[in-house]
Amino acid sequence: MxxxxxxxxxxxxxxxxxxxxxxxxxxxxxxxxxxxxxxxxxxxxxxxxxxxxxxxxxxxPGIYREKLYLTRNKVALIGSGADNTEIRIAELRTNWLKQHPSDWGAAVVNINAADIALLNLSIVNSYGELTGDNEHQFAVRGFEQATRIITANCRIIAGGADTLSLWNKTDGMYYHDNCYFEGHTDMVCPRGWAFFSNSTFVNKKAYATLWHDGELDARQKLVVRDSSFDGVPGFMLGRRHYDGQFYLINNRYSANMADKPLFRHTYPEEPSRNRANLWGDRYYFSHQNPAQAIYPWLSANLASHPQQLTAEHITALWTFDNRWDPEQQLQTLLNSIKE
Incomplete structure (x- = not known):
């Protein structure tokens, strides 16, 4: 070897x-x-x-039928292109938990480490495709130590809910560029800080696409810019159960998207399940073309932000409060590949 x-x-x-x-x-x-x-x-x-x-x-190139477990920091997995290198497993979260004490192993790629990069490959949880069961099935699952995670030039797909679940709600920071995401309810559901750019979201269910948990820090946010949203007729843009903060900047929205604003999910019949709502609704939109606001609730309102932000302010570095520069980190990795 x-x-x-x-x-x-x-x-x-x-x-x-x-x-x-x-x-x-x-x-x-x-x-x-x-x-x-x-x-x-x-x-x-x-x-x-x-x-x-x-x-x-x-x-x-090839299809690699194996689960991955990443517990060591500073690992970059670099494929030969999303159309050529695929990591594929069929796993339903409920089935996994019948025989295991936690989600560790329920995903195709399981991450409990920092500074992990997934580049130029596809990650597919094919359980829904094979069985028609569209319940929770992770393609990527991040745990308590998962932070400074990068995905670029990837296809991340699951046949059910929670496709991309990076769930370090304390200090999780995630950067995604030029990726394709496909799934069902809450298919992209970060906790902490997340930035998406130049990506495509395709929701196979007439429910929420995005989800954010930012309850531990008022600065935590989910940013999606220069991307596109599509799906089955009636798919929704997103929701939250916890305090969250959404910035949707210069995106394109399919006519299939429901006329349903981003919303807080509550439990009227079980109020004890409702999470705190300390900071209220924080949903901000900006568009290069006014036609991108296909519904009134999508109208540009970024200028009303307390910090008087413009679209140019909404960068990856700003998203992570200047604590992490993922674009520089990614460029360093790409330069290393060429050496």
Whole structure:
């Protein structure tokens, strides 16, 4: 197996007494041929040393029928293109929980680490496609330590609810660019801070597409800009159960979208289930073309924000309150691939 990068990293660590230069990178290869470093993505992940060296795992074309578990920080999984590299498993959350104590393992990609990048690949939970059962089935599930997660040039698909579920509600930060998301109710449902750009959302159910939990910090927000929303007739834009904050900037909305504003979900018959609503409705819209506001409630209102924001203010760096620059981090990764 071609473990040159890994062995060099270990040797460098030993010689330097554990102080590894930031420029060092572990490079591994996964492919479906005998000459590859690894045939399994998880085997490549498991081979990584327990240190803070950036690891890049490049994955060749093919369908990889395996679940992934990411618990080591600074790992980038880089496919050969979303049309060429696919990670696919069929798993229903309810079935998983019948035999396991938690969601850990209920998703195709399970993340409990920081600085994880998923690039140029597809992640598919095919349970709904195979069975017609459209209940909760994760493609990607993030846990308590999942933060600074990047997806770019990906297709993330599930046959049911909660396709992309990054759920570190304390300090979770997530960046997504040029991705395709498909699922059912609450198909994209971040907790914490999330930024989406240049992406496509396709909802297969006549209910909510977006969902946000920002109850622990008034600064937490969900931003979607320069993207498009489509789905079955009557699909809705989004909802929240918790305090949340939505910024929808220069997006395109299909005529299939219901005339239903973003809303807070409550339980009139069980008030004890209702979550706090400390900061009220915070739904902000801006459009380059007024025709993008296909319903009155979509009308541009960003100028009414207490900070007098404009669309130009709504960047990834602003979304994360200047604590994380994912675009710079992504560019550094892409430059590393070319080296």
């Amino acid at each position: 071609r473990l040159t990068g890994w062995l060099f990293a270990l040797l460098f660590t030993a010689l330097c007494g554990g102080n590894v230069a930031a420029s060092e990178i572990i490079r591994l290869t996964v492919a479906q041929n005998p000459d590859a470093g690894f045939r399994s993505i998880q085997q490549a992940i498991n081979s990584l040393p327990d240190n803070d060296i950036q690891a890049i795992i490049q994955i060749g």
